[in-house]
Amino acid sequence: MQLIFEKSRAGRRAINFDALDVPEAKLAPELCRANAAALPEVGELDVVRHFTHLSQRNVGIDDTFYPLGSCTMKYNPKIAEVVAAMPGMAKLHPHQSSSAAYAGTVQGAYALIHELEAMLAEIAGMKAASIQPIAGAHGELTGALLMAAYHRDKGNTHKDTVIVPDSAHGTNPASAVMAGFKVVEVPSDSDGTLHVDKFQAVMNDRVAGVMLTCPNTHGLFESNVARIAELAHEVDALLYYDGANLNAIVGQCRPGDLGFDVMHYNLHKTFATPHGMGGPGCGPVGVGERLLPYLPGPRVVHHDGIYSLETPEKSIGRIAAFFGNFLIAVRAYAYMRFYGDEGLRDVSRVAVLNANYIHARLKHAFKPAFGKPFMHECVFTAQPQAEKGVRAMDFAKALLDRGYHAPTVYFPLTVKECLMIEPTETESKETLDAFCDTMLELARLAEECPEILQQAPITTPVGRLDEVKAAKDLNCACL
Amino acid sequence: MGSWIPTTESERKEMLAVIGAASIDELFSSIPEPYRMRGWEIPAGLSEMSVRNLMAGLAGRNTADAISFLGGGYYDHYIPAGVDALSGRSEFYTAYTPYQPETSQGTLQSIYEYQSLICRLTNMEFANASLYDGGTALFEAATMAVRIAKRNRVVIHPSVNPTYVQMLKTHAANLEFDFVTGDDPSGAACVLVQNPAFDGTVRDFTALGDRCHAAKALLVVSFYPVSLGMIKSPGEMGADIAVGEGQCLGMNLGFGGPYLGIMATRAEHVRKMPGRIAGQTEDHDGRRGFVLTLQAREQHIRRTKAMSNICSNQALCALRAAIYLCLLGKEGLRDLAVACHSKAEYLKAKLDFAQILNEGPTFNEFAVRLPMDAHLVTSKLLDRGFLAGLPLHDVGAGETNDLLIAVTEQRTRAELDAFAGALKDAACN
Numbered sequence: 012m013q014l015i016f017e018k019s020r021a022g023r024r025a026i027n028f029d030a031l032d033v034p035e036a037k038l039a040p041e042l043c044r045a046n047a048a049a050l051p052e053v054g055e056l057d058v059v060r061h062f063t064h065l066s067q068r069n070v071g072i073d074d075t076f077y078p079l080g081s082c083t084m085k086y087n088p089k090i091a092e093v094v095a096a097m098p099g100m101a102k103l104h105p106h107q108s109s110s111a112a113y114a115g116t117v118q119g120a121y122a123l124i125h126e127l128e129a130m131l132a133e134i135a136g137m138k139a140a141s142i143q144p145i146a147g148a149h150g151e152l153t154g155a156l157l158m159a160a161y162h163r164d165k166g167n168t169h170k171d172t173v174i175v176p177d178s179a180h181g182t183n184p185a186s187a188v189m190a191g192f193k194v195v196e197v198p199s200d201s202d203g204t205l206h207v208d209k210f211q212a213v214m215n216d217r218v219a220g221v222m223l224t225c226p227n228t229h230g231l232f233e234s235n236v237a238r239i240a241e242l243a244h245e246v247d248a249l250l251y252y253d254g255a256n257l258n259a260i261v262g263q264c265r266p267g268d269l270g271f272d273v274m275h276y277n278l279h280k281t282f283a284t285p286h287g288m289g290g291p292g293c294g295p296v297g298v299g300e301r302l303l304p305y306l307p308g309p310r311v312v313h314h315d316g317i318y319s320l321e322t323p324e325k326s327i328g329r330i331a332a333f334f335g336n337f338l339i340a341v342r343a344y345a346y347m348r349f350y351g352d353e354g355l356r357d358v359s360r361v362a363v364l365n366a367n368y369i370h371a372r373l374k375h376a377f378k379p380a381f382g383k384p385f386m387h388e389c390v391f392t393a394q395p396q397a398e399k400g401v402r403a404m405d406f407a408k409a410l411l412d413r414g415y416h417a418p419t420v421y422f423p424l425t426v427k428e429c430l431m432i433e434p435t436e437t438e439s440k441e442t443l444d445a446f447c448d449t450m451l452e453l454a455r456l457a458e459e460c461p462e463i464l465q466q467a468p469i470t471t472p473v474g475r476l477d478e479v480k481a482a483k484d485l486n487c488a489c490l
Numbered sequence: 491m492g493s494w495i496p497t498t499e500s501e502r503k504e505m506l507a508v509i510g511a512a513s514i515d516e517l518f519s520s521i522p523e524p525y526r527m528r529g530w531e532i533p534a535g536l537s538e539m540s541v542r543n544l545m546a547g548l549a550g551r552n553t554a555d556a557i558s559f560l561g562g563g564y565y566d567h568y569i570p571a572g573v574d575a576l577s578g579r580s581e582f583y584t585a586y587t588p589y590q591p592e593t594s595q596g597t598l599q600s601i602y603e604y605q606s607l608i609c610r611l612t613n614m615e616f617a618n619a620s621l622y623d624g625g626t627a628l629f630e631a632a633t634m635a636v637r638i639a640k641r642n643r644v645v646i647h648p649s650v651n652p653t654y655v656q657m658l659k660t661h662a663a664n665l666e667f668d669f670v671t672g673d674d675p676s677g678a679a680c681v682l683v684q685n686p687a688f689d690g691t692v693r694d695f696t697a698l699g700d701r702c703h704a705a706k707a708l709l710v711v712s713f714y715p716v717s718l719g720m721i722k723s724p725g726e727m728g729a730d731i732a733v734g735e736g737q738c739l740g741m742n743l744g745f746g747g748p749y750l751g752i753m754a755t756r757a758e759h760v761r762k763m764p765g766r767i768a769g770q771t772e773d774h775d776g777r778r779g780f781v782l783t784l785q786a787r788e789q790h791i792r793r794t795k796a797m798s799n800i801c802s803n804q805a806l807c808a809l810r811a812a813i814y815l816c817l818l819g820k821e822g823l824r825d826l827a828v829a830c831h832s833k834a835e836y837l838k839a840k841l842d843f844a845q846i847l848n849e850g851p852t853f854n855e856f857a858v859r860l861p862m863d864a865h866l867v868t869s870k871l872l873d874r875g876f877l878a879g880l881p882l883h884d885v886g887a888g889e890t891n892d893l894l895i896a897v898t899e900q901r902t903r904a905e906l907d908a909f910a911g912a913l914k915d916a917a918c919n
């Protein structure tokens with residue numbers, strides 16, 4: 012397909028502005044750019060066709076089943092788009108929060124933030140939450156900074172280490188480093204979970220915090236988590252909960268009750284806000300008693316029927332300029348109010364039911380990576396098939412040919428030839444059955460005609476792309 | 491109670507039979523019993539209709555229709571209809587990160603085009619696929635400069651948005667960064683400048699760039715994309731890293747987000763740049779295609795050694811920016827910048843009762859000292875339907891009488907006249 016720049020014709024344009032109704036003003040030439048930026052010169056229909064055609068070379072949840080493990084690709088309800096577009100939300104200027112003079116103009120937004128933060132805290136058994144962090148990884152960084160602030164305040168200057176399991180998402184160690192910590196990896200046991208003895212071996216007084224995902228990225232609940240929390244708390248280390256997999260347990264158990272001190276939520280996962288080709292997301296941070304004084308500020312507070320802003324005395328400060336990805340939070344709030352108490356509990360129940368159903372239907376054709384019961388996602392290893400020449404990536408590509416998005420492959424790094432399948436609760440039994448039938452068919456083809464998988468995909472707009480060439484002949488912009 | 495869960499009771503039973511479990515509860519048996527939840531305080535669910543009414547009620551308690559002169563880094567620009575129509579296509583907004591490039595060419599090509607547009611706008615050579623927002627992009631730029639220069643000093647020029655400065659300090663609280671204010675590059679990793687400045691002043695930082703390079707420091711320029719329809723670009727000033735808040739490129743003000751963190755750099759530094767990058771390549775039949783490239787910089791590969799922890803970014807916002815810039819085009823962006831600047835100058839000239847605080851020329855925003863407290867004035871103007879601007883004292887950037895006033899293409903001459911009159915009435919009586 013052509014680039015938009017290749018469709019440019021000198022003098023053509025889409026948008027016009029009204030004729031200037033004031034005299035034209037000019038800046039001194041030395042402050043001005045030499046030439047106008049070389050933006051494409053195209054008509055509105057050129058732009059509309061171009062991006063429509065691009066969209067047709069893409070696949071989203073609204074098109075097809077998207078079982079991308081760890082990403083919780085559930086249906087994004089349309090009502091959430093409608094409410095986020097209401098002018099009373101979409102058109103609020105963020106500096107309407109900067110001056111008390113304007114506080115009266117944003118009472119609805121403050122009420123929403125206040126209620127949403129309280130609901131998030133309640134759902135996870137935390138004392139409070141802040142919607143400032145902009146995505147999951149930003150929430151992790153915020154959490155790590157909160158841990159650092161706590162230890163600084165307590166004079167724990169020797170605490171310089173954060174423990175993460177080897178199955179952790181890459182953002183966990185990267186966030187800990189950005190917050191100034193050294194990272195020690197603790198290996199998972201062969202059963203896919205953390206064992207207390209391996210954990211004890213790396214636990215010492217230098218440990219400032221421990222970052223866990225639960226269920227972990229193997230799809231398994233960390234049954235020893237409460238004991239690990241005790242061990243951490245014995246040396247005044249804090250326990251961090253990566254909320255990427257909250258969809259598995261929402262309404263069933265709460266990180267706060269398990270002993271976690273701090274966490275992030277992925278509103279774009281658990282609470283169904285659209286993933287937008289990779290973002291925007293929203294990664295609120297939640298804290299228990301210990302970290303309450305350090306929360307990012309300013310925060311919305313409620314006195315005598317009026318909402319206003321206050322910054323906690325020991326706050327780490329602003330992690331976002333204002334209220335993070337506010338319009339994403341608006342969508343999540345609408346979603347939570349729609350489902351409510353009973354509905355949210357059913358979310359995790361059916362998410363876990365669906366993953367277990369896929370596991371039950373596929374377990375004889377694909378080797379489950381672990382023998383323990385899976386929660387909201389099931390993880391297989393295509394190692395047996397790979398030994399015969401059909402790799403996890405080949406299964407992924409063959410699924411594309413059959414109209415599905417692929418599962419997550421090659422993550423977590425702890426599982427060889429990993430296929431990580433997360434169906435979510437919004438898929439019907441027919442969809443799951445059709446997908447399982449396809450997977451079983453692919454398992455058969457892997458034995459009988461492996462080249463069908465190895466040569467896939469053949470029905471997509473392009474075939475497998477040369478990534479080595481992309482990195483070698485680096486071309487990242489049409490200049 | 492509403493639900494988007496399609497599975498019926500009888501289907502649940504069938505599925506449990508296949509699994510070999512007696513109940514859904516049994517599937518949660520790996521959660522130790524003492525931690526199974528007993529109760530929580532979450533309100534009962536609502537129908538879609540009730541949700542809409544509830545949200546309309548909340549939205550109705552906000553004021554979003556005042557005639558706005560609020561800026562301070564975030565601007566009330568017109569968003570062409572095509573931006574919502576195209577970015578709202580669900581093939582875009584319900585997709586995720588392009589992990590499978592063959593079914594994500596729409597995403598990948600749009601990122602590539604976005605990167606190209608940003609490079610053309612800034613006169614830089616490489617742009618990434620987006621960061622969270624302008625403030626975090628500035629922090630990432632400082633971190634990148636520290637990594638490249640192998641020095642810890644980060645010099646913050648007084649032109650930088652004070653909120654960004656707070657964000658920098660929050661993010662770097664546990665890193666050994668030595669923040670100093672000023673413009674002396676000696677011994678520093680970088681000097682961070684903003685153009686136009688937070689108070690709207692336009693400067694040429696070319697000479698500072700030369701001084702930075704002589705001192706082996708990097709020049710980081712935080713820019714306002716719309717202003718680049720007119721003013722000298724970061725690349726023309728010799729910037730090593732250009733970052734910016736992309737809200738003005740087709741994003742709703744949305745009370746703070748989602749916005750768009752823009753970052754671009756020179757070829758020599760691209761391997762030290764954080765964030766995703768799309769690159770052009772081809773498939774086995776020689777067809778042009780796009781993939782994520784240079785991934786060895788990123789957290790999913792490098793973990794503790796990654797350039798940043800960023801994973802989800804602001805891809806849909808980058809798409810909106812790309813569509814916006816295509817719709818405006820070369821002439822349109824220039825016309826837009828001229829309109830913003832001219833209208834701001836027109837208003838500035840009318841405010842003869844106030845003292846202009848800027849040191850030099852301004853683009854579309856300027857700071858004034860009023861004859862009385864800016865809070866009192868803004869409150870009075872609110873009653874007359876205006877958001878009069880940002881009282882600078884509230885953001886730690888001025889005295890109690892100081893007000894930052896921004897003007898976009900949306901303001902008509904009649905509105906400017908009415909506003910100037912109302913401001914005079916309020917401030918001088």
Ligand SMILES: Cc1ncc(COP(=O)(O)O)c(C=O)c1O
Nearest residue numbers: 081146147148180255292801802
């Ligand atoms: C387990 C896990 N942790 C953290 C993250 C990071 O979240 P985000 O992409 O919102 O930054 C992800 C995202 O994919 C994840 O799967």
